[in-house]
Amino acid sequence: MSVTYLEAIRLAQARVLAEDPRVFIYGQDVGAFGGAFKATKNLAEQFPGRVIDAPISEDAIVGAAIGAAIEGLRPIVEIQFADFSMPGFNQIVNQAATLYWRTGVPCPLVIRLPSGGTSGGGPFHSQCLEALYAHMPGLLVMAPGTVEDVYSMLIEAVALDDPVIFCEHKLLYYHLKADRLPEAALPAGKARIARPGRDMTLVTYSAMVHEALAAAEELAAEGYQIEVVDLRVLKPLDTDTVMASVARTGRLLAVGEAWPWGGVTAEIVARVAAEGLHLLDAPPQRINAKDTPIPYHPNLWAAHRPTARSIAAAARRALQT
Amino acid sequence: MSVTYLEAIRLAQARVLAEDPRVFIYGQDVGAFGGAFKATKNLAEQFPGRVIDAPISEDAIVGAAIGAAIEGLRPIVEIQFADFSMPGFNQIVNQAATLYWRTGVPCPLVIRLPSGGTSGGGPFHSQCLEALYAHMPGLLVMAPGTVEDVYSMLIEAVALDDPVIFCEHKLLYYHLKADRLPEAALPAGKARIARPGRDMTLVTYSAMVHEALAAAEELAAEGYQIEVVDLRVLKPLDTDTVMASVARTGRLLAVGEAWPWGGVTAEIVARVAAEGLHLLDAPPQRINAKDTPIPYHPNLWAAHRPTARSIAAAARRALQT
Amino acid sequence: MDDPIQCSTESRPSGGGAPGPGQALSMEADRCRSAYRWMVLARVLDDKLASLYRGGKIHGGVFLSRGQEALSAAIGVALQRGDIFAPLIRDTAGRLAFGETVAEALRTCLGSPLGPMRARDGNVHRGRPRDGLLPMISHLGAMIAVVNGMLLARRLQGRPGSVGAACLGDGGTSTGSFHEGINQAAIERLPLVLVIADNQYAYSTPTCRQFACQSLVDRAVGYGVQGHLADGTDLLECMRVLADAVGRARSGQGPQMVVARLLRLCGHGEHDDASYVDPALKESELGRDCLQVAEEILIGRGWATTADLAGWRHDAQAQIEAALAEVQRDPQPDPYQETWTAIASEGLRDGYPAPPA
């Protein structure tokens, strides 16, 4: 058997629907149609009344999920594309994220954001918005980069008492496969060493894990042993695992598909510099998407985001300082 | 004569209205009432038809400003509190910020955000949202910390061809005074050395400039000479001035009133670490607001944001490493 | 709630003139007396808040309900225990009638750590979500969908029968959230009662700069919901319309939109002298003080004596003074006692910044 990243999302939702009567799914076209990406395929049929089609009202979708969470349910909201979470942004950051702090009443809900560029997606169907959400207090932000993680972390997200921004990567939906679903999982909030090495640490997450691994492979041919850390969760950040890795390698390159200013890579580099300056043998570096909207044409798109090739080039430069 | 920060905002708007027929102001209660903070007092009377009361529709307010900018006008949007820019966030980051890149047609508009905590303001009337805007490509972000800057930078913002997020600080509105308005101004995009020193660089902006200066004063009594850099503009960041300062002092403490994750301080520390690691004699540090919503009660509020005292304490620790 | 005595002992206006012997009051009279007493309690509480504000005892703003007590109390008394209520800034009366205590109102405004918001949030941003009393966020319109979600949840959980009321001002109807919220309720046919207090101004902005329809109730048909108009200065009419709307929602007729016309008889907040209010409006029927109108009704119909009224007001004052005396003994919030985290999950609090050494 082989399971895709998308299939793992569907199976995780099927499982929480089956095991937890508090769970329901709300989003545009998630019902009989099974969702724009088919992440909820057949779920409406299997769980009648618990997979609910929403109008094109992201503000009200999130608002209603918050209300349901207050009443003890565990909503999973599917936003059709991460980009369309912006009209729901206010409810997410000002209502969901503040509820527990203001009232002591937790707000357990999961907002699934199909994120990231695909060729031809263009400026409004490709965004990686994790940094916006991580900046605002009161949210957890997850960005699984493997089939196993997307499955176990989604199940975990539903079990948590906080609002979770769950950034799925569309590029991984159909192509990333695993042999089986995991039985055990790393605890939430723990980063993972995706590839061990001793010459440099690449810290990244989501689809960029695979670009980083490919870059590490490329550099291995040149005799470098590159460690790749998959953050998995962006808020909270597992600084300990990153720091331990940098302690081993002395070099850091943070890789993100999102925009540079204030992104994950800024936060990682700032933390390592503040707490682990003495561990660094060379200046910590970052590589990100370019600071423009995401272009439509594949040629431009491929140049806009980091790739194995540009990561390897950046790593090579950093290895030589 | 003495001019407050708020009065300088009013005078800058009066001046651009008088000098540039393309300018108009749009926002809730900005007309006859003169705005919630009186930043547009008398302007509707002086410039009939050009200071327009808007409905409580932040999305449409920004949308209309974009349309007017396309037609060659220079709208100034007043959002009543920065916090209420969230319902207009989508238009700002997805429409205004992408227009020039997508079409080559510039989108000159200024969005004034009364920002920052005041005692008793609470979670929804106190936010500093500059990092959200700086993260998204296509926007300029300004955060003046002095009467002179708020005046000259607002005039400059209106003259620029890009959408400018203009973060004013409410705490400075009434209390910060200058003897006169500036005749000349630093060019946009240049940071300013607010106080020279040689032992450490404090990098900050907006109201925190004054807390940092007070901290520097406190530390001067202990024999430390602290340099304070006022960033003025947050995007683009004037990394050169920061780097030159760190080259002189060897120590960096970045201070921000916004939340920590991915804020201005993260971006500053990350850039200095990447480009100026060799300049640092000690780990670069950050101090920010706590990672919770902004509390209502003055006791909690004062502990939530950095103050001269907590900045001095953080600086002292960093000076001793 | 139908009967103030049931809703909360603490907040119950105590004492008060019972009907004289042989003078059995109708249920309508009883309800009206009860609603009026919530109105008085709210008015006196608001006056106290205003004086605390002027005395520099309250941090930030104070927002009063003056002129809106009839409408607001009518909502509170139309709801039942177990219902949901999302009040807005001018709902002191409705909050009290729904079960908020004077002490929690005072604690929130004074920033007591013993209040429901624990000094973290203040003034009108107070509530107890688990008890169906939602603490508004400032962003207008945002509470409607939350009420929808609570009602939806109860339906999914097989606990129907409750009604959710959400309040909004004329200005709030211009938000996208209002539209998405009422439309969502209509699609799901939820028992939502959306009450719009059209008080002629949003801060300084008159309604002609807020909408161009004849009456906001004209919006009901466009959502496929039932619309109701009320004279917001007339307690009896407010009570009748709200009871009807709540009843229809409860009996499965779907969302109800109530639009009440009235005038804000105070500034937007206590910092605002409201000099922009059109004097003609003040002179008009809309400018009547609903409290006086209610008193005329009570006296005119023989449902209360002037002595009753004076007694109730006195009781309200006594109740508020007692609560204030208690609240003023509360400790101040201590930043060192704060957890400074917005995350409920213990193991998942972000490590930066490290707790101060």
Place this chain on the structure above:
Amino acid sequence: MDDPIQCSTESRPSGGGAPGPGQALSMEADRCRSAYRWMVLARVLDDKLASLYRGGKIHGGVFLSRGQEALSAAIGVALQRGDIFAPLIRDTAGRLAFGETVAEALRTCLGSPLGPMRARDGNVHRGRPRDGLLPMISHLGAMIAVVNGMLLARRLQGRPGSVGAACLGDGGTSTGSFHEGINQAAIERLPLVLVIADNQYAYSTPTCRQFACQSLVDRAVGYGVQGHLADGTDLLECMRVLADAVGRARSGQGPQMVVARLLRLCGHGEHDDASYVDPALKESELGRDCLQVAEEILIGRGWATTADLAGWRHDAQAQIEAALAEVQRDPQPDPYQETWTAIASEGLRDGYPAPPA
């Protein structure tokens, strides 16, 4: 635009059967012929896009207008030069009639750097803001307020007289942006024509999950704007209603809301087989193909012969093939030629990340 010949030489459907001698056509017939030709051009262009998509020549999605050409063309021909048009995803016909060329449509879909979006944006996200043709962002409803702002600017600049049309689907009416936008136009009494194509589905979601009113036109009264209903499958009715609405807007009667009922005769995008569409709807009057209906009108009234129709289709095909041949010679976008900045102000581009060495 009233006359396709005026709007753009490039996009003008060339040739075509002129009326025979002695057969002077009425103005109505002329307009109808003209609108029909835009419909055919749109249909043929859409078919070409679908085949390019199936051939793997187009990146990302392709969204077609099938079934909506009559309504869309009616908008385009009702507008004049200097007006504003904010089309949505199913407005191929209206775009062409308003002045978009076949070449710019193809260039955008194929990602040519010579197209108006320079390969940065694609498919339906195309336009020329300076020429009044707005390039939609994806977020539904967001274009309405932009049109308002353009109209407001012209009023402020003392350049009245133009009309702005904005399109939306049934699903798009559930957005807060729709509400804020139409309400803003109503308050300012702007010459906005908001055209809602109620095509029974938003992606897979039927209208019963999108609104609960009888007809979306019932919303007009709640905004204080004039509402108009049209049978979206009937070109003549669409033209009549749009001409009326645009005329009213132009003459100062404020915003107009047009709701046209029809059925999307294709998938949401070409990746979607639309198997969820109710067969009864396809069989109903709504399921008629507006292109066939228009042909029946033209033939029935003697406004065109079958030879005319065939000739026009042939011309459209020829025009599209010619444009495609040209566009296919365009260079590919070169990432090394890109400035990679979203900021117009030269001196204010953020220095990080530094340009690659």
